[in-house]
Amino acid sequence: MTRSHHSPRPLTRADVTPEGLWLNRRRLIAGLGAGSIAGGMGLGAWAQEALVPNEWDAITSYNNFYEFGTDKSDPVQNAGDMVTSPWKVTVDGLVDNPGDYDLADLIGDIPTEERIYRFRCVEAWSMVIPWNGFELNKLLAKVGVKADAKFVAFETAVLPDVMEGVNYPFLDWPYREGLRLDEAMHPLTIMATGIYGRPIPNQNGAPMRLVVPWKYGFKSIKSIVRISLVEEQPYATWQATNPREYGFYSNVNPEVDHPRWSQATERVVGSGLFGGRIDTLPFNGYADQVASLYDGMDLRENF
Numbered sequence: 001m002t003r004s005h006h007s008p009r010p011l012t013r014a015d016v017t018p019e020g021l022w023l024n025r026r027r028l029i030a031g032l033g034a035g036s037i038a039g040g041m042g043l044g045a046w047a048q049e050a051l052v053p054n055e056w057d058a059i060t061s062y063n064n065f066y067e068f069g070t071d072k073s074d075p076v077q078n079a080g081d082m083v084t085s086p087w088k089v090t091v092d093g094l095v096d097n098p099g100d101y102d103l104a105d106l107i108g109d110i111p112t113e114e115r116i117y118r119f120r121c122v123e124a125w126s127m128v129i130p131w132n133g134f135e136l137n138k139l140l141a142k143v144g145v146k147a148d149a150k151f152v153a154f155e156t157a158v159l160p161d162v163m164e165g166v167n168y169p170f171l172d173w174p175y176r177e178g179l180r181l182d183e184a185m186h187p188l189t190i191m192a193t194g195i196y197g198r199p200i201p202n203q204n205g206a207p208m209r210l211v212v213p214w215k216y217g218f219k220s221i222k223s224i225v226r227i228s229l230v231e232e233q234p235y236a237t238w239q240a241t242n243p244r245e246y247g248f249y250s251n252v253n254p255e256v257d258h259p260r261w262s263q264a265t266e267r268v269v270g271s272g273l274f275g276g277r278i279d280t281l282p283f284n285g286y287a288d289q290v291a292s293l294y295d296g297m298d299l300r301e302n303f
């Protein structure tokens with residue numbers, strides 16, 4: 001195990017544009033008409049190209065899932081032994097219907113839909129990922145949020161037999177994250193159970209992971225086994241590990257640099273275009289929909 005998180009790393013084969021991506025991209029761009037996801041946000045043509053979904057291979061073989069190792073290629077190699085069915089999720093705290101649920105029962109009849117989201121890691125790389133999932137607010141409505149709940153806390157499974165990383169205390173396991181209740185209820189916030197219409201691969205957080213597209217990727221916690229409604233701002237792994245570098249909010253913000261690197265641009269993984277770098281957008285391009293959540297807040301202080 002190395003402790004390379006968020007530090008510069010040498011280029012590897014994973015940095016090379018996958019063969020066939022160019023053709024695939026042209027095909028998909030041709031399908032992006034006026035009013036498409038990209039066009040609708042008023043981005044330039046080059047940015048529209050960058051918005052075309054990354055290929056399956058890039059999304060599922062270049063991962064951060066430290067329970068399975070700290071190299072980007074560790075999760076795809078090591079996560080295969082995690083058994084994700086059956087899967088228990090504990091729901092507790094300030095809810096009407098607490099319990100240890102089978103995931104299938106917890107999701108019940110909530111339908112899944114596709115959401116194509118930009119995904120921006122705090123390490124200044126990004127992808128575009130076609131998730132399948134459902135709004136977290138639908139799950140929260142089912143379990144019944146009590147009036148005094150102010151935050152939602154999440155925990156990842158700790159499976160020492162299959163997750164080599166959790167045997168080493170370089171993070172205080174379990175991996176934990178949290179959202180303010182209004183962030184959790186926002187319609188952009190989803191629980192993902194699939195990618196490209198297929199069940200979500202283990203390395204991407206099977207069987208269910210959070211996706212919060214306007215925040216840095218580390219907020220999007222994987223392989224969730226506990227959801228707690230709480231009154232106080234919960235423990236969040238990276239914030240607690242290095243509060244100088246990682247905040248609780250972690251909204252994507254090109255104007256607030258990480259202490260060790262700029263956040264003004266990002267490298268699009270799997271893209272050869274313009275060296276694969278594009279400008280990073282406030283709230284990762286979702287400002288229209290989420291900036292009002294932070295009205296009156298100093299986003300430098302609350303980074």
Ligand SMILES: Nc1nc2c(c(=O)[nH]1)N[C@H]1C(S)=C(S)[C@@H](COP(=O)(O)O)O[C@H]1N2
Binds near residue numbers: 156203217223
């Ligand atoms: N449990 C857990 N969740 C996690 C992580 C992790 O190490 N453990 N890494 C985070 C980080 S830093 C990122 S960028 C995303 C990566 O998601 P992906 O591998 O599906 O692209 O997962 C996030 N969720």
Ligand SMILES: [Mo]
Binds near residue numbers: 064121216218
């Ligand atoms: Mo990340």
